Amino acid sequence: MGAQQKVRQEANTTGGNPLRLDEDKAEQIIDALNTDLADAYVLYHQLHKHHWNVEGAEHLGIHEFLEEAYEDVERAADEIAERVQALGGVPHASMTALSDAATVEPEDEDVYDIRTSFENDIEMYGSIMESYREHIELADNLGDHATGEMLRQQLVELEEHVHVIDHYLEDDTLVSQS
Template sequence: MSTQKSARRQAGTVEENALRLDTEKAEQIIDALNTDLADAYVLYHQLHKHHWNVSGAEFLELHRFLQEVYEDVEDAADAIAERLQALGGVPHASMTTLAENATVEPEDEDVYDIRTSLENDLEMMGDIIESTREHIQLAEGLGDYATGEMLRGQLETLEEHTHHVEHYLEDDTLVLESATN
């Protein structure tokens, strides 16, 4: 543990930024981005859980797909935190703070069949898509077009992954049900 006696920057504070975005506007965007950051980490952990626990005939494909998605979510979270800092804010970093500020509800600790797991992911991804769209409008409405553009790119990636999850959940499959069902 560090022996540092005082914090260099206090969580929840907003400093002037070199980007010349008014501090009052930056505060609103920082709040939205900290929510996005918290939601991203909840999604990241849930996807990672499903990556660890997937089994069955489609194991390898789903295992790889889930890894791709959680890696993209982690990259997005990193970009959000860096943008937040550039705007003069302090990114949420502790697990407690992230959990408290997330607007999405994670799945519990139990392991579910992959269909249920993907349905839970689809629901969370949809909630994050809606929130991201609102935050793009907020940022651009406050004149922060760069944040809007960053979020737009993340939204496009998340929407693509969401569409793929939707395909995995279709009834059509080449895998035959076992005779015991």
């Protein structure tokens, strides 16, 4: 780092915020949101991997759905990071910090059939949705209703995506089975 550069705020610290939320309460919410941010990036990369690798007769529809899904997750991650900053925190940004904070395990580097990939996605979505519900309750209990509302809106999108994936996993199809 050059002599001209200064750190404005160290990672893992909480400063004041213009939202008039007590710093101790904000710190608890920031910790929860940084977990959500880390989990979002794990999900983002897994969905992107599946988008790249999907094959078969239903390739195009699934490819397009996965692109929409990972773009929605990326948009949600951006909202979370901006909320962390508004609360006086520092959003996790390095791969190391995100990896350390994540509570979900990514799929390995192997390429799987889309059914296995979707089953892995449903598992990850489920864990993330459970975490969101806990963090919504935390934010509401600490008087941060705006964060609770933001997470509620994101939870609706997560649930919509997992619902679509669940439909893809049904046995009923117009594609002939060999």
